[in-house]
Amino acid sequence: MLMQNSGFDSYQSVDLDAQAASANPHQLVLMLIDGLLDELIRVKGHIESKRLEAKSKGISKCMNILIGLDSALDIEAGDELAANLHDLYEFCIAELFKASSENKAEHLDSVEKVMKNIREGWEGFGQHA
Template sequence: MFTPASARAASAYRTLSVQGGVEGATPHQLIVLLFDGLLASIVQARGALARGDIAGKGRLVGRAVRLVQEGLKDGLNEEEGGELAANLGRLYDYCSDRLTYANLHNDDAALAEVAALIQPVAQAWKEMDVKSVPGPGGLHA
């Protein structure tokens, strides 16, 4: 479902200063870190919006969109991941659209919506036992 240690996702991760290191991370760990960075960016963007820091909110929402598109979505492999990967791709597109809307309209509710949509997916990734995932169609650990 995800490409092996996607160079593009790793690059997005490094570029956007997500917490922790990416060196030596497995593809599964990288996805978990991308989710963590995405959720942290949304929380920080909501805080910036509440403080009236519109420039800061814009930077943080921009980071969140890049994590979704360049990290999570670009890491999908629809050939191996099938319907699940396609559904995740649609979710990521929707989240990117809502983040962009939130940025343009200073809409805290849209930011909260994206966090609520991503949180269960992020939690599922954290709980996933990579060793039990089959090779073809699963993660390439």
């Protein structure tokens, strides 16, 4: 069983690398948001199952994605939109910290809701760009 999971994980990694290599910046943002949303699901399971080390690693992955998204913002050129996204990313990071320190999955629900809304807007923006 371990061998099967290892092979599948390798396949997923190669597939993701290939997608990222051919993606434009808009698609990369969507991929990052999707990765964050997927990891949130895993973190919820880790909290519910009291797998604290795995929870911490998952929270760290989510925070790193948010930090990456935030660092890509151009606050000066993006004006109010970029500033609002920055505030939302900061809110999500704070909620992730609370989820980690309190071991409460409901903080993850807030992050999920915000990021799904951002994803929806970003996806809509891509259709009109």
